[in-house]
Amino acid sequence: MDFTSLFLxxxxxxxxxxxxxxxxVSGIGNDFFCSNKLVSMYAETxxxxxxxxVFNQIPRKNTLSWNFMISGYVKNGxxxxxxxxxxxxxxxxxxxxxxxxxPVVLKSCEVLQDGRxxxxxxxxxxxxxxxxxxxxxxxxxxxxxxxGDAFKTFDEMPLRDLGTWNAMIAGFCQNGKAAEALGVFEExxxxxxxxxxxxVSSVLPICAPLDDLLLGRLIHNYSVxxxxxxxxxxxxxxxxxxxxxxxxxxxxxxxxxxxxxxLVTWNSMVAAYEQNNDPLAALKIFxxxxxxxxxxxxxxxxSLASIAAQRGDTRSGQTCHGFILRxxxxxxxxxxxNALVDxxxxxxxxxxxxxVFDGMPVKDVISWNTIITGFAxxxxxxxxxxxxxxxxxxxxxxxxxxxxxxxLPAFSxxxxxxxxxxxxxxxxxIGLLHDVFVGTCLIDMYAKCGRLTEANRLFSEVPRKSPxxxxxxxxxxxxxxxxxxxxxxxxxxxEEGVKPDHITFVSLLSACSHTGLVDDGxxxxxxxxxxxxxxxxxxxxxxxxxxxxxxxxxDAAYQFITSMxxxxxxxxxxxxxxxxxxxxxxxxxxLASDKLFAIDSxxxxxxxxxxxxxxxxxxxxxVDRVRSLAKDRGLRKTPGWSSIEVNNKxxxxxxxxxxxxxxxxxxxxxxxxxxxxxxxGYVPDYSFVLQDVEEEEKEFILTSHSERLAIAFxxxxxxxxTPIQIFKxxxxxxxxxxxxxxxSLIIKREIIVRDSNRFHxxxxxxxxxGDYW
DNA sequence: TTAGGGTTAG
Numbered sequence: 001m002d003f004t005s006l007f008l009x010x011x012x013x014x015x016x017x018x019x020x021x022x023x024x025v026s027g028i029g030n031d032f033f034c035s036n037k038l039v040s041m042y043a044e045t046x047x048x049x050x051x052x053x054v055f056n057q058i059p060r061k062n063t064l065s066w067n068f069m070i071s072g073y074v075k076n077g078x079x080x081x082x083x084x085x086x087x088x089x090x091x092x093x094x095x096x097x098x099x100x101x102x103p104v105v106l107k108s109c110e111v112l113q114d115g116r117x118x119x120x121x122x123x124x125x126x127x128x129x130x131x132x133x134x135x136x137x138x139x140x141x142x143x144x145x146x147x148g149d150a151f152k153t154f155d156e157m158p159l160r161d162l163g164t165w166n167a168m169i170a171g172f173c174q175n176g177k178a179a180e181a182l183g184v185f186e187e188x189x190x191x192x193x194x195x196x197x198x199x200v201s202s203v204l205p206i207c208a209p210l211d212d213l214l215l216g217r218l219i220h221n222y223s224v225x226x227x228x229x230x231x232x233x234x235x236x237x238x239x240x241x242x243x244x245x246x247x248x249x250x251x252x253x254x255x256x257x258x259x260x261x262x263l264v265t266w267n268s269m270v271a272a273y274e275q276n277n278d279p280l281a282a283l284k285i286f287x288x289x290x291x292x293x294x295x296x297x298x299x300x301x302x303s304l305a306s307i308a309a310q311r312g313d314t315r316s317g318q319t320c321h322g323f324i325l326r327x328x329x330x331x332x333x334x335x336x337x338n339a340l341v342d343x344x345x346x347x348x349x350x351x352x353x354x355x356v357f358d359g360m361p362v363k364d365v366i367s368w369n370t371i372i373t374g375f376a377x378x379x380x381x382x383x384x385x386x387x388x389x390x391x392x393x394x395x396x397x398x399x400x401x402x403x404x405x406x407x408l409p410a411f412s413x414x415x416x417x418x419x420x421x422x423x424x425x426x427x428x429x430i431g432l433l434h435d436v437f438v439g440t441c442l443i444d445m446y447a448k449c450g451r452l453t454e455a456n457r458l459f460s461e462v463p464r465k466s467p468x469x470x471x472x473x474x475x476x477x478x479x480x481x482x483x484x485x486x487x488x489x490x491x492x493x494x495e496e497g498v499k500p501d502h503i504t505f506v507s508l509l510s511a512c513s514h515t516g517l518v519d520d521g522x523x524x525x526x527x528x529x530x531x532x533x534x535x536x537x538x539x540x541x542x543x544x545x546x547x548x549x550x551x552x553x554x555d556a557a558y559q560f561i562t563s564m565x566x567x568x569x570x571x572x573x574x575x576x577x578x579x580x581x582x583x584x585x586x587x588x589x590x591l592a593s594d595k596l597f598a599i600d601s602x603x604x605x606x607x608x609x610x611x612x613x614x615x616x617x618x619x620x621x622x623v624d625r626v627r628s629l630a631k632d633r634g635l636r637k638t639p640g641w642s643s644i645e646v647n648n649k650x651x652x653x654x655x656x657x658x659x660x661x662x663x664x665x666x667x668x669x670x671x672x673x674x675x676x677x678x679x680x681g682y683v684p685d686y687s688f689v690l691q692d693v694e695e696e697e698k699e700f701i702l703t704s705h706s707e708r709l710a711i712a713f714x715x716x717x718x719x720x721x722t723p724i725q726i727f728k729x730x731x732x733x734x735x736x737x738x739x740x741x742x743x744s745l746i747i748k749r750e751i752i753v754r755d756s757n758r759f760h761x762x763x764x765x766x767x768x769x770g771d772y773w
Numbered sequence: 774t775t776a777g778g779g780t781t782a783g
Contacts, residue, residue, distance in 0.1 A: 236780040
């Protein structure tokens with residue numbers, strides 16, 4: 001009887017064991033052909049034990065026996081065993097590997113070293129010309145990120161088939177080399193090789209990083225014409241391509257058209273809406289997924305966690321966390337935990353984020369970047385910096401692009417120029433200076449640490465095809481009070497063909513606002529919609545209120561708010577309240593604060609502003625009322641402080657600080673300065689004293705404001721020629737502003753004050769802001 | 774009687 005025809009049907013029905021027994025009874029179980037086939041079939045059905053057992057019993061194994069065994073291991077995920085088996089084949093089998101051996105064994109390499117060794121042996125046997133072997137080598141090198149050797153192998157191949165091209169394109173693409181992948185793709189087309197479905201799904205992922213929607217659409221078209229749309233890989237790749245290019249609707253069209261959807265399809269569509277800021281649509285897809293009986297996996301939960309964060313929905317965030325814990329996904333790899341850290345940080349629950357982070361048995365660079373970003377974005381720059389230093393002490397964790405863009409904003413926030421410069425050095429060392437995001441963060445850091453010249457220099461070096469670095473440099477000039485330059489840069493941006501985005505206008509409008517360029521600001525606000533087809537959002541409206549309010553057009557600002565097509569949020573009313581503080585308008589201040597307390601009763605800043613407005617006009621009863629209101633709600637005033645970097649150390653001063661070792665010197669210096677200032681015409685402005693006390697005490701209060709302590713400390717400790725640069729966490733006080741102008745005249749040095757709002761460069765008795773801020 | 778190349782993340 002011929003048993004060969006029985007193997008396949010038996011395997012399909014899971015009847016290999018009975019067949020094996022039958023073969024043994026028939027006396028041909030140990031037949032060479034049957035044994036090899038059994039090794040293969042057992043492995044095919046997942047029974048690797050039996051497969052190995054039969055294999056071991058073959059007395060004189062041929063190459064085919066070995067190939068089946070190795071392939072069996074690989075198919076069942078036993079990569080180490082596959083490599084061991086291959087090594088046994090080389091050392092003591094008496095037979096040699098053939099063309100079929102290498103593609104399989106290359107797949108099982110878990111370290112580059114193994115792959116290289118195999119490559120050497122391939123060369124020794126002269127097998128490198130085989131298309132299958134060559135393609136597998138390309139794949140192996142790319143898997144370990146060695147695209148150089150992959151391309152070398154590719155380049156030297158005398159013959160290539162579609163699989164070879166696919167391997168090289170996918171390899172470049174998976175290593176983030178989209179341009180190179182496109183190059184190979186174009187070469188392939190030039191040589192007349194037509195894309196197959198696999199090529200299509202390899203090429204589609206490069207469209208997003210190249211920002212090439214046209215290419216994506218062309219390939220989509222080609223796929224439809226060639227019937228590839230039925231291929232689930234192709235459709236999934238199309239969904240992802242459209243989603244990443246911001247076309248959630250088109251992604252959904254592909255999704256709707258699909259007759260057969262798999263887990264990747266559902267995940268991709270959920271992620272498509274999630275990444276395009278449509279959490280509700282994403283949740284709808286997720287419901288569809290459940291209705292279709294598709295079980296979620298860890299990637300589904302990643303999207304769900306991000307959706308929870310977007311919606312500010314702590315409760316569903318915790319549900320995600322619980323689900324992940326129950327499935328045991330936190331132990332599998334760091335993916336899920338990193339996502340949870342990110343989610344909790346974005347929800348503002350930084351304690352939870354830190355808990356998850358601390359509980360991670362193994363942390364990778366993404367874990368560290370995520371927690372650093374989390375702290376920084378929750379305003380905890382010190383904690384961010386502390387974790388950055390902890391990270392540096394960890395073995396095997398290397399600073400990457402993500403680390404740099406997460407830590408630089410923290411340094412910018414506290415004005416730690418020297419530490420920021422160290423990062424600049426690292427950037428150069430690891431070759432990231434021409435990365436647009438790193439470059440942009442450096443521009444921002446230098447600008448916020450007072451080095452606008454350095455920011456300009458960097459701007460001239462980074463690639464500037466995207467609006468991102470332009471936004472940074474425009475905003476830099478804005479905070480330094482160079483409104484005209486900001487407008488000039490905006491013009492230049494358009495001359496270079498860079499399309500402004502929403503953030504460009506936030507930077508531009510606030511630059512106008514800081515410099516009092518009311519007409520320009522209004523013009524650009526109108527142009528946003530008319531010329532650039534950008535719909536202003538609530539942030540832009542807040543900028544406009546700020547622009548009008550700061551310039552003293554308080555009624556116009558209020559009128560503007562009442563005519564807004566979007567619901568004004570705290571930033572809008574906050575801008576109005578701030579303007580009321582500057583211009584002493586109690587009535588509108590009352591109105592704005594009523595609105596603010598209704599929207600966000602927890603923000604202590606609004607209570608302080610309102611009480612300042614009352615104090616300014618001497619309405620001490622109302623001051624007390626506001627203060628006790630804040631106190632009843634458990635809010636405490638953010639204490640004002642100023643810092644200065646001297647000898648690589650940041651010194652922090654609070655108002656009336658008496659604990660500094662050089663305290664006596666500082667107050668003596670301030671006393672001398674006060675006398676000199678008065679002789680030059682300085683008159684203290686007591687309206688900035690927010691306590692109802694005697695005049696003499698008022699003078700002392702003003703003199704011991706934190707910014708003055710820091711300036712005096714700088715005068716005492718910094719070399720004569722160096723500018724004195726201080727950082728204040730709140731807005732600089734008006735009287736200190738006047739005083740600093742006098743001080744700059746007396747000591748003949750430049751004084752730079754960065755407050756929570758902008759920069760003030762004091763020189764020879766004047767300030768760069770022209771007293772407008 | 775055997776083989777390679779494809780889609781989802783931070």
